Structures are given as C-alpha cells and as structure tokens.
Amino acid sequence: MKIGKEASHPSHPQHRLRLEYTEIPFNCDGCKEAGIGLKYRCRQCEFDLHKVCAEARSxxxxxxxxxxxxxxxxxxxxxxxxxxxxxxxxxxxxxxxxxxxxxxxxxxxxDLPRVLDDGEHNLYLSVNRLSTPCHCCGGKGPGWSYRTRCSTYNLHVSCVKELLVESWQTMYLNVDKNKAKELQTRIPSLKGTLRNHHKGRGGYVGKCCQMASGAVRVVVSAILGDPTAIIAAVVGGFISKQ
Missing domain, CATH: 3.30.60 (Wheat Germ Agglutinin (Isolectin 2); domain 1)
Incomplete structure (x- = not known):
C-alpha cells in the first residue's frame, strides 16, 4: 500500500484526496464516525475519509x-x-x-475483522446474543460482539464504542477553539473511563480493566478502521495512560 497515492471521490469532487497515515483521531466526513490510522484527506479543505469509506463497494x-x-x-x-x-x-x-x-x-x-489477536487470546466476531455477560456492560443485549472461543471474555462492539466516545467527550467537550489544535495532538486516555464506567458493577471492574491492555485495545483499533498492530499499540497508549 502506497502512502501518498491520490484518488478522486464523488463526495468531494473539488479536489483529489491523498492517502495518509495518522495516529491522531479524526472524524470521517463520510460516515461521521471516528477514525485513526489510514485515511484519505484533502488538505485544502481538511476533508477526511476512512480508507474503508473512500474505497467502499457499491x-x-x-x-x-x-x-x-x-x-x-x-x-x-x-x-x-x-x-x-x-x-x-x-x-x-x-x-x-x-x-x-x-x-x-x-x-x-x-469491515470489522472476523478474528482479532489481543496478544493472549483470539477474539472472534459474533452476531449471536451473548451466552455470558459482556465485560463492559455486564449484560447480554443485542448487537455484535467479540468473544473468546470459550466465551470467557465478551465485549459488545457497542460498549467499546461507548467507552471511546465517553473518553473523547471528556477530552474535547467544552473546549474553546484556541485549544482545539493543541488537543488534536493528544490522544485521550480510556483507563479512567473504564473504571468510571464500572462504578457499582462489582467484579466486572477488575476483569474489564485487566482486558484493557489487550482486548479493548485491538477492538477499538478495529472499530476506528485500522486493526493493524501499529495502531493497536497507539490505541493501547491512550487506554493505559494515567
């Protein structure tokens, strides 16, 4: 894959977009979801697309x-x-x-991968309702999830996205425009969010935070559109920061 290659896209016909790699979170102007890693960008207009969105099939x-x-x-x-x-x-x-x-x-x-490796376990993407509770929410509600083969660990895709959003809102909410660019160079921490998310939920706190170094890291990186080892390591950094 050649960083710097250019492409046109009907959602932004004014200029060609250039493939870039970033470790700074961005908001995709196509799907309106968060992203990190590979993206197509128009530098003139600050227009960004996930690589997956820019190369979407009809x-x-x-x-x-x-x-x-x-x-x-x-x-x-x-x-x-x-x-x-x-x-x-x-x-x-x-x-x-x-x-x-x-x-x-x-x-x-x-485009979520069917299998993710968190360094200790393989996590398998499933559409079926959980048989054992999600380690984030403690429930067995609907939606896709990543789980180990033995179902010891389960994570709703929706729960991991919620943790991510909570963390980024804490970092970016009510910030004046003068500080916005400064914050763009910092990736917020999920560690405190994980613990706050679990207040009053007993044993799930330890289990989920223990998973944060592996499973949550790779699931977050996959959700952001780039499930590579490099981005997983970057995401691991903002999960583990104090």
Missing part, C-alpha cells in the same frame, strides 16, 4: 447475512432514523443498507 454480501445484498448509500435511505445493526449507533452518513431486510451497517463495522 454492493456486497456479508458473512453474517448471506441472504442479504447490501447497497452503498451516501446518506441513510428513507425518512426514518436508521441504526447500525453491528454497533447499535445511529447512521448519519455513509452506510450499507439491505433493501429487502432493512439491515444497516457503517462501512467500518461492515
């Missing part, structure tokens, strides 16, 4: 929904609010939609 089938045909849309179809069936978050921009079944997937969610 149609595809997913191994979880083999009878569905997903079509790519720049905006969610229809008048009703739509929700991604993987992470349970609202759809605000680019989306894959199955016209027959009504399923929706963010491009990065559609």
């Amino acid at each position: 149609t595809f089938t997913h191994h979880f929904y083999k009878k569905c045909e997903f079509h790519f849309y720049n905006l969610p179809p229809g008048p009703d609010k739509r929700r991604c069936d993987a992470c349970q978050d609202g759809v605000l921009g680019f989306v894959y939609h199955c016209r027959r079944c009504g399923f929706d997937l963010h491009p990065c969610c559609a």
Whole structure:
C-alpha cells in the first residue's frame, strides 16, 4: 500500500484526496464516525475519509447475512432514523443498507475483522446474543460482539464504542477553539473511563480493566478502521495512560 497515492471521490469532487497515515483521531466526513490510522484527506479543505469509506463497494454480501445484498448509500435511505445493526449507533452518513431486510451497517463495522489477536487470546466476531455477560456492560443485549472461543471474555462492539466516545467527550467537550489544535495532538486516555464506567458493577471492574491492555485495545483499533498492530499499540497508549 502506497502512502501518498491520490484518488478522486464523488463526495468531494473539488479536489483529489491523498492517502495518509495518522495516529491522531479524526472524524470521517463520510460516515461521521471516528477514525485513526489510514485515511484519505484533502488538505485544502481538511476533508477526511476512512480508507474503508473512500474505497467502499457499491454492493456486497456479508458473512453474517448471506441472504442479504447490501447497497452503498451516501446518506441513510428513507425518512426514518436508521441504526447500525453491528454497533447499535445511529447512521448519519455513509452506510450499507439491505433493501429487502432493512439491515444497516457503517462501512467500518461492515469491515470489522472476523478474528482479532489481543496478544493472549483470539477474539472472534459474533452476531449471536451473548451466552455470558459482556465485560463492559455486564449484560447480554443485542448487537455484535467479540468473544473468546470459550466465551470467557465478551465485549459488545457497542460498549467499546461507548467507552471511546465517553473518553473523547471528556477530552474535547467544552473546549474553546484556541485549544482545539493543541488537543488534536493528544490522544485521550480510556483507563479512567473504564473504571468510571464500572462504578457499582462489582467484579466486572477488575476483569474489564485487566482486558484493557489487550482486548479493548485491538477492538477499538478495529472499530476506528485500522486493526493493524501499529495502531493497536497507539490505541493501547491512550487506554493505559494515567
């Protein structure tokens, strides 16, 4: 893969976009979700696209929904609010939609790897309801999850995204514009967020925070659109910072 290669995209016809690598979180102007790692960027307009969003296919089938045909849309179809069936978050921009079944997937969610290695365990992506509680929320609710083969560890994709959003909101919320650029060079910590998230939830605190050095790191990096070892290490840095 050649960093610096250029491409055109219909969502930003004014200029060509250049493939870049960043360890600074960004907001994708396509799907409106957070990103890190590889992205296509217009430096003139500060327009960013996840690599996955910039290279989205017009149609595809997913191994979880083999009878569905997903079509790519720049905006969610229809008048009703739509929700991604993987992470349970609202759809605000680019989306894959199955016209027959009504399923929706963010491009990065559609591209989530089926297997992640946290350094100690393999984590397998599953669409089935959890048989044992999620180590973040303590529940067995709907949505995709990563789990070990033995189901000792379970993490909802939605819960990991919630932890990420909580951490970044803490860092960026109510910050004046003069400080915004300074904060762009800092990646916020998830460690405190993990502990605060678990107040009053007993034994799950230790288990989830113990997982933070591995499982949460690789799941966050995958959700952000770049599940590479390099980005997982960067994400591990803001998970473990005091």
